[in-house]
């Protein structure tokens with residue numbers, strides 16, 4: 001692993017660092033806006049008082065913190081692969097370029113000693129998983145990776161109830177940030193309730209410290225931060241696009257790791273940018289909150 005000098009220095013000094021994933025840049029956001037948005041996400045981490053560490057595999061090397069050239073590669077290179085934990089070694093061995101998912105970002109961040117990670121939405125149990133067995137490795141990875149993931153819940157393209165059940169089985173705690181409803185990414189409420197909530201970054205940092213003391217198995221934790229009221233997607237537009245997108249994926253025969261990028265792209269095209277605006281707003285909010293938690297944890 002190659003740590004960016006600024007990240008290495010911050011970690012050595014015990015200063016706050018927030019890991020960021022790169023699949024959101026390469027496969028989750030449309031080009032060419034994705035590069036600008038990637039920089040805005042890093043800026044939001046800085047504004048919250050932490051050093052951003054975007055994770056990716058570049059020319060076969062796992063990198064923690066990207067310089068401008070590397071960020072540009074991830075955003076623009078047509079050959080960039082979506083890389084989960086099981087893919088890291090393969091892409092590294094062949095000298096490839098890979099964008100890391102929540103699972104692989106959490107895995108590499110934990111190896112680097114980073115405790116807090118921000119993203120948009122977590123992967124989860126896909127609808128129809130009863131037949132396809134399609135469950136994101138994000139869930140099992142979090143069950144054995146001591147990282148806090150700050151996200152806006154999961155998209156309703158997934159089976160949200162099943163995802164929450166699996167998180168419970170896998171010993172991954174879920175805290176609602178100033179809400180007792182599990183957020184649905186574009187929507188503030190997925191329709192599912194949460195048991196635990198936190199009101200301040202300091203309260204979340206307290207949970208991390210208790211985990212460090214008590215949780216030797218290294219389970220992960222999810223901080224579910226809903227999109228802002230003003231940024232929420234129109235409910236009717238959301239439901240309509242969701243149903244059309246699921247039907248289109250089925251019809252196109254999309255399976256495996258292509259399902260999530262297909263549906264994200266469908267949303268961005270069909271809502272004429274409304275879902276993209278919501279997506280950007282919620283990611284920036286998560287980056288900011290993650291930085292505040294990391295700062296509280298470091299102090």
Ligand code: PSU
Nearest residue numbers: 023024028101102121123136137257260
């Ligand atoms: N959900 C989103 N945006 C995303 C992803 C999920 O709202 O960009 C990405 C993340 O990188 C996540 C991955 O880890 O998709 C999950 O993919 P899969 O379902 O193939 O595990």
Ligand code: MN
Nearest residue numbers: 134135136256
């Ligand atoms: Mn999958």
